[in-house]
Every structure is written in C-alpha cells, then in structure tokens.
Amino acid sequence: xKTIALKEQLNRYFMFAVLIFSFLFAxxxxxxxxxxxxxxxxxxxxxxxxxxxxxxxxxxxxxxKGYNVTIVQNPLSSLEDDVRVxxxxxxxxxxxxxxxxxxxxGTVITEAGNHPKVAALVYxxxxxxxxxxxxxxWLMTAPPAPENGVLSPDDKGVVYYDKAKFHAGxxxxxxxxxxxxxxxxxxxxxxxxxxxxxxxxxxxxKPSYGIVATEDKSISPEIERAMYKRSNTxxxxxNGSHVVFISQPEAVAKVIIAASKK
Numbered sequence: 290x291k292t293i294a295l296k297e298q299l300n301r302y303f304m305f306a307v308l309i310f311s312f313l314f315a316x317x318x319x320x321x322x323x324x325x326x327x328x329x330x331x332x333x334x335x336x337x338x339x340x341x342x343x344x345x346x347x348x349x350x351x352x353x354k355g356y357n358v359t360i361v362q363n364p365l366s367s368l369e370d371d372v373r374v375x376x377x378x379x380x381x382x383x384x385x386x387x388x389x390x391x392x393x394x395g396t397v398i399t400e401a402g403n404h405p406k407v408a409a410l411v412y413x414x415x416x417x418x419x420x421x422x423x424x425x426x427w428l429m430t431a432p433p434a435p436e437n438g439v440l441s442p443d444d445k446g447v448v449y450y451d452k453a454k455f456h457a458g459x460x461x462x463x464x465x466x467x468x469x470x471x472x473x474x475x476x477x478x479x480x481x482x483x484x485x486x487x488x489x490x491x492x493x494x495k496p497s498y499g500i501v502a503t504e505d506k507s508i509s510p511e512i513e514r515a516m517y518k519r520s521n522t523x524x525x526x527x528n529g530s531h532v533v534f535i536s537q538p539e540a541v542a543k544v545i546i547a548a549s550k551k
Contacts, residue, residue, distance in 0.1 A: 328408055328549040330382045334361045334375055334401070336392025336415070337478035338439075338450040338459060339532075343391075343471060346538035351545065357382075365476040368396065368485040375401040382406050387548050390415050391534055392508065393482065396424045402491025409548040410492055413534050413541060414502040417516040418487045425483040427516060431509040434458070439507070442480040450475065458506045461530040471532070490520075497522040498548045500533065500541060507531040 331351055333344045341360040348358050361378050363371040375397055379386060385408040390398035395415025402410045416424045433439070438454025450459060456468040463471075499517035501510050503526055517524045527533050527540050534541045 328385045328387055329355060330357050330359070330384060330386040330406075331545060331549070332359045332361060332375070332378050332382065332386055332388050334371075334388070334390040334394035334397050335363060336390070336394040337365060337448065337482075338455075338475045339392070339471060340474050340476050342474055343532065343535055347534050347541055347545075350538045350542040354542070354546070356545075356549075363394070363397065363476065365393075365478040365482070367479060368400065368482045371397045371482070372401045376404055379404040379406050387411060387545055389413060389545060392416065392531065393424065393478070396482075396487070399487055399490050399492060402495060403489055407491065407495060409496040409498065409551065411545050411548050412497065412499040412513075412517070412522065414500060414505050414508060414513060414531050416508065417492060417497075417499065417520060417522070419490050419520070420488065420493075421486050423484050423486050427512055428483070428508070430515065431511045434506040434509065436461070436506040446479050446481060447477045448480045448483075449478075459530070460532045460535070461504065461506065462536040463530070463532060467535070471535075492520045492522065496548065496551060498544050499524050500544055501526045502529045502531055502533040503527065504529055505531045505533075 335341050335343060341362045344360050351358050359378050361375050386406045387409050388398045388402050388407045389411040391413040392415055395412045395417050398410055399417055416427055436454055436458035438451030438458040440449050440451055442448050452472055455472045456465050460468040460471055499522040501513045503510050525544050527537055529536050
C-alpha cells in the first residue's frame with residue numbers, strides 16, 4: 290500500500306511540474322509574439338548637391354551596430370525618377386525598413402515612404418512637403434542665409450551650388466578637404482524636381498522623426514522646425530551644418546536607432 294501511495298504522490302508531483310512548465314512556456318511564447326522585434330533594415334536617400342558617398346560615416350556606425358544599410362544613388366533628374374530608384378532599393382529589403390532622407394531626399398522619402406516595407410521615416414535636415422505641396426514652396430518661406438550658394442538653373446535646367454560658397458553654406462562643420470570632395474562628387478540636380486508636388490505624403494500615415502540642423506545655411510532651421518511641427522514629427526535638434534549626418538554620424542544614428550525600436 291505504501292508503494293502505491295508513493296507512486297501516486299510522485300505522479301501528482303510530475304503532473305504539477307508539467308503544468309508549471311507548460312505555463313511558463315506559453316507565457317514566454319506569448320511575450321515573444323507580442324514584443325515587437327527591432328527593425329534592422331535602413332535605406333538612406335541623399336539630397337541635391339550630393340551623392341551616396343556622403344553617407345559613409347553613418348553607414349559605418351549603423352553597420353557596426355548590426356543594421357543592414359542600403360544607400361540609394363538618386364539620378365536627381367526628377368522626383369519621379371528618384372522615387373523609382375528608392376522603391377527599387379526598398380523592394381530588395383527582407384522586411385520592415387527605416388527610410389531616411391537628407392535635404393531634397395526628404396521630399397523623395399515623403400513620396401517613396403508609401404512603400405509597404407517602410408515602417409518609419411527619418412528626415413535629416415530635410416524637406417517634408419504635404420499633399421499638393423512642392424519643395425520650392427517651403428524653401429521660399431524664409432529668406433536664404435548669406436552663405437547659401439544655390440545657383441539659378443542653367444540652360445539645361447540643372448541647378449548647382451556655388452563652389453565659392455559650398456564649404457560655408459553647405460558643409461561648414463567638416464574639413465575643407467572633405468567639402469571639396471563633396472562638391473566634386475555632387476550629382477546634376479534638375480530644378481523641375483523642386484517644383485513637382487507630392488501626391489501622397491507618407492508621413493500622414495507612418496511614424497516620422499526629424500532632425501533640425503541648428504547651423505544649417507542651406508535650409509533654414511526655421512523651415513525645418515515649421516515642417517516637422519506641422520506634421521507632428523518627433524524632433525531632435527543637433528548643433529550642426531546642413532551635412533550634420535557627415536559631421537555627427539553618431540548623433541544622427543541615435544535618431545535612426547530610436548525609430549527602429551518603436
């Protein structure tokens with residue numbers, strides 16, 4: 290009888306242990322399913338008077354932290370063309386993606402951000418028009434800084450930046466050597482892009498983060514603040530020039546990383 294009672298007691302202990310284990314496993318599985326995983330894909334979109342090489346420092350910071358970073362090379366021939374190549378880069382991503390735009394690239398991601406793989410938008414000293422608005426509308430809402438060197442379109446409709454003003458007006462907080470390289474590698478930006486209206490602003494439906502470069506001489510910080518406040522974009526102010534993503538890649542990376550965790 291004692292042997293039978295002992296067996297019954299052991300069976301009860303065993304069943305109790307099984308129930309506890311099952312409960313803990315179910316709880317862990319539930320937490321794993323409800324806790325959102327960190328987004329690891331980042332697509333970077335450059336602006337006018339630049340090319341993809343300017344993202345190198347930010348690319349290195351994010352890559353070392355485990356992010357899969359893709360850099361778009363905009364043709365700068367039109368808003369439609371830049372959106373098209375950005376969408377091609379987004380098509381290649383294997384899951385949710387943070388889409389980042391600098392300067393004119395902000396207008397591009399405002400349209401391209403409607404791609405289903407885009408989880409959030411990050412604007413780096415960038416334009417952020419609404420439906421039916423153009424980039425030039427916003428650029429005209431504040432007087433340009435004396436250092437600003439954006440020239441009038443040439444006979445082919447291409448806009449360049451004045452070489453004599455490029456360092457102070459575009460990239461004041463990086464070395465002259467680096468600014469000279471950036472000037473030499475800039476793409477040919479067709480002015481019609483500035484005059485093309487947005488058809489569907491992605492920031493209306495997706496979380497947005499905006500960086501105001503407080504020493505920006507190419508897009509007034511006042512304009513950046515006004516756009517971001519209007520759209521309820523989460524604002525971070527960084528003391529830097531228009532190319533703050535080059536001069537302070539760690540600070541810009543923090544904003545992108547924050548967006549990837551929400």
